[in-house]
Amino acid sequence: MSSDGASTSGHTLAVVCLGESMAVLLPDPPGPFEAVDTFRVAFGGAESNVACGLAALGVTSAWISRVGDDGLGRRLTAEIAARGVDVSAVTTDPLRRTGLYLKETGTSSSRLHYYRAGSAASALGRELLDDPAVLQLLDGARVLHLSGITPALSDSCLDLVRALLARRRPGLLISFDLNWRPALWLDRDPAVLPALLDAADLLFLGADEAETAFGTGDPAALRRMFPSPATIVVKDSGHRVTALDEDGTAVTEPALTVEVVEPTGAGDAFAAGYLAGTVRGLDQRSRLRLGHLSAAAALTTHGDHATPAPDPVINALLAASAADWAATRVTALGIDSPALPAVAAR
Numbered sequence: 001m002s003s004d005g006a007s008t009s010g011h012t013l014a015v016v017c018l019g020e021s022m023a024v025l026l027p028d029p030p031g032p033f034e035a036v037d038t039f040r041v042a043f044g045g046a047e048s049n050v051a052c053g054l055a056a057l058g059v060t061s062a063w064i065s066r067v068g069d070d071g072l073g074r075r076l077t078a079e080i081a082a083r084g085v086d087v088s089a090v091t092t093d094p095l096r097r098t099g100l101y102l103k104e105t106g107t108s109s110s111r112l113h114y115y116r117a118g119s120a121a122s123a124l125g126r127e128l129l130d131d132p133a134v135l136q137l138l139d140g141a142r143v144l145h146l147s148g149i150t151p152a153l154s155d156s157c158l159d160l161v162r163a164l165l166a167r168r169r170p171g172l173l174i175s176f177d178l179n180w181r182p183a184l185w186l187d188r189d190p191a192v193l194p195a196l197l198d199a200a201d202l203l204f205l206g207a208d209e210a211e212t213a214f215g216t217g218d219p220a221a222l223r224r225m226f227p228s229p230a231t232i233v234v235k236d237s238g239h240r241v242t243a244l245d246e247d248g249t250a251v252t253e254p255a256l257t258v259e260v261v262e263p264t265g266a267g268d269a270f271a272a273g274y275l276a277g278t279v280r281g282l283d284q285r286s287r288l289r290l291g292h293l294s295a296a297a298a299l300t301t302h303g304d305h306a307t308p309a310p311d312p313v314i315n316a317l318l319a320a321s322a323a324d325w326a327a328t329r330v331t332a333l334g335i336d337s338p339a340l341p342a343v344a345a346r
């Protein structure tokens with residue numbers, strides 16, 4: 001796949017992602033905290049994960065946020081930049097720390113323990129839109145990607161999200177992933193969320209999280225609940241994803257068969273793949289397939305970040321028949337598919 005950026009779109013950048021990233025401590029080796037002696041340091045954050053996933057797919061991306069004036073903030077910013085993401089509008093708060101979370105890993109699920117209250121990013125607010133570096137990125141981008149994590153962080157973050165949705169301009173697609181995080185809403189009111197989601201152009205919802213947050217995971221019911229976005233994408237984890245357009249068209253694509261190593265970040269990787277397909281002008285089915293392929297790579301690695309399959313493998317699978325797609329199997333070792341001449345290394 002060719003790289004997408006100024007040369008093909010006329011924009012300076014394809015996708016801008018805005019939200020908090022944190023240092024992550026991962027038990028090494030993986031296991032419950034009762035037994036852990038050593039933690040490995042990594043970084044994570046839904047929106048920067050999407051930016052990194054896009055860069056890995058050759059799509060120009062930027063991440064906007066704030067970190068503390070501390071080693072973890074400098075390190076995570078440098079690591080995100082090293083993945084090819086523009087961090088020119090990431091600022092440092094001299095008074096507040098970079099957020100942190102611990103990830104307790106299991107074989108099929110992981111639990112995140114947040115230490116982020118009062119973090120540098122949680123103090124972001126609408127004054128961010130006075131920063132010329134931020135405006136330059138927002139005005140040059142084709143897509144702005146946000147998530148439901150940011151309005152959960154603080155009133156000022158909620159206000160920032162409202163301001164971003166209000167300053168929309170023609171030609172900018174606003175993408176919003178629900179990213180339902182109940183632990184962040186314990187002392188806040190999630191009733192603010194539906195209006196934010198309905199103000200987006202492209203909405204990503206997990207069926208399970210939508211069921212918890214809004215009482216239904218049914219794609220048609222969610223389409224009725226959120227009538228304004230041009231497209232809503234409803235992910236039913238390992239089963240299928242359905243994209244419903246405003247003209248009533250619905251396209252469903254089954255998930256790949258994946259031997260899951262660690263699930264965190266699969267939703268972000270899916271969004272990155274789908275957005276990459278969107279900026280490349282792929283049809284709906286191919287966008288969904290690129291989302292599934294990107295998610296499968298994240299599911300078969302530890303940590304939130306994964307290397308996507310090589311371009312020829314991705315292209316062959318985007319073009320595969322429904323039967324070959326259904327027979328494709330992804331493990332940590334590679335991709336086995338009748339659409340490929342041999343098992344492709346991951």
Ligand SMILES: Nc1ncnc2c1ncn2[C@@H]1O[C@H](COP(=O)(O)OP(=O)(O)OP(=O)(O)O)[C@@H](O)[C@H]1O
Nearest residue numbers: 206235237238255258264265266267268270292295
């Ligand atoms: N068991 C599975 N087998 C195959 N694919 C899966 C499986 N679980 C998830 N996926 C893929 O990952 C995508 C995202 O899954 P899901 O919505 O459950 O993630 P999420 O909970 O949003 O993740 P996170 O918020 O941690 O990034 C799915 O649409 C699918 O492509």
Ligand SMILES: O=C(O)C(=O)C[C@H](O)[C@H](O)CO
Nearest residue numbers: 044045046149264265268304
């Ligand atoms: O949960 C959050 O707030 C995060 O951003 C941490 C993880 O990186 C994220 O949940 C993965 O989607």
